Amino acid sequence: MSEHDDTSKTLGPNTQLVRAGHDPFAYHGFVNPPVVHASTVLFPDAATMEKHGQPYTYATRGTPTSDALCNAINELEGSAGTILVPSGLAAVTIAFLAYLSPGDHALVVDSVYGNVRHFCDSMLARFGVEVDYYDPSIGAGIEAHFKANTRLVHTESPGSNSFEVQDIKAIAEVAHRHGAIVTMDNTWATPLYFKPLDFGVDVSIQASTKYPAGHADILMGTISANAKHWKRLKQANGALGICGAPEDAYQVLRGLRTMGVRLDRHQASALEIATWLEGRSDVARVLYPALPSFPGHDIWKRDFKGASGVFSFVLAVADGQDFKRKAQAFLDGLSLFGLGYSWGGFTSLALEVDLSDRRILSALKEGPVIRLQIGFEDVADLKADLETGFERARQA
Ligand SMILES: Cc1ncc(COP(=O)(O)O)c(C=O)c1O
Structure with missing residues (x-):
């Protein structure tokens, strides 16, 4: 104290x-x-x-x-x-x-x-x-x-x-x-x-x-x-x-003492991966305030000095497809991203988000929501890992 x-x-x-x-x-x-x-x-x-x-x-x-x-x-x-x-x-x-x-x-x-x-x-x-x-x-x-x-x-x-x-x-x-x-x-x-x-x-x-x-x-x-x-x-x-x-x-x-340099790296890698995800047909949308397409982007830009390395995206799902199966297939296809809670560490993490306790939220029902924490691995390796996840999800 x-x-x-x-x-x-x-x-x-x-x-x-x-x-x-x-x-x-x-x-x-x-x-x-x-x-x-x-x-x-x-x-x-x-x-x-x-x-x-x-x-x-x-x-x-x-x-x-x-x-x-x-x-x-x-x-x-x-x-x-x-x-x-x-x-x-x-x-x-x-x-x-x-x-x-x-x-x-x-x-x-x-x-x-x-x-x-x-x-x-x-x-x-x-x-x-x-x-x-x-x-x-x-x-x-x-x-x-x-x-x-x-x-x-x-x-x-x-x-x-x-x-x-x-x-x-x-x-x-x-x-x-x-x-x-x-x-x-x-x-x-x-x-x-x-x-x-x-x-x-x-x-x-x-x-x-x-x-x-x-x-x-x-x-x-x-x-x-x-x-x-x-x-x-x-x-x-x-x-x-x-x-x-x-x-x-x-x-x-x-x-x-090192948080500033770590955040810079989280931010740069997260932005690169979020932008890449946004351009993919197997992603319905990306939920990251630093992306101009995100509804809260203007307030984020006005008030914040940066974005950290955690964000979510919605997996695109075809009519009648099972959300849970698709999400689990995607997650099981990852090997560099660990499946675990929390964030802010050096390693990348992924999980399926449960928004069922929300009282107000009505959007984001178009597919399973996956949260990523982007760590310090090389972005090219992380993209390749996510690519494997998408391939597994496609086969599910
Ligand atoms: C926004 C936010 N606040 C608080 C916490 C709780 O932190 P802790 O895991 O130290 O209890 C979390 C954990 O994930 C969080 O995401």
């Missing part, structure tokens, strides 16, 4: 990534911070203990390792304070627990990460919080969904698996007029490609599991609040006792 005091940002994004969060001369000149394994922190005397008169008091409240990462995230997000939690999912659920109370109403985007929907429909419902799902393309029209007890609007842009781009600024303006807090899951873009707080978001959430960690070996989440909402987040963190582990915090900070 860490608060941020320096909000002046003049450095470029990659310079920021290299320097953020740790001053080597605060620790004997070593370039990286120490991995502090701790529960107990000793006080020199009873008076200091009585008034908690030193920077660290107990490891659930922060260590030099967790602070190095939180400070780095604060610099990137422009936030007043950040907390670390053990997964990206926990980052969303803990933000909801921090700001919602029984009797409140929350508006959650219909294209939200599926496990967040499950949390809303199960635990939030049990705790007496009412949730309505809204159309990701709604923009300022969200006003019609506000009730007297609407306290929170959750955004995720682009949306999970279907990649709808939201007009965050328009939504935040309406939410603030109604006294509601705006949270955003910004995992896809990272603060390098979209800065939520600059668009009116109050609390920015990242699954550091993905691009910040970058190697498919760490689970972690960060929640970063602006000055107005930081105190409540900090209190929730202290009350719940949920914190990030030191080795994981270290690895995420290490990952941040």
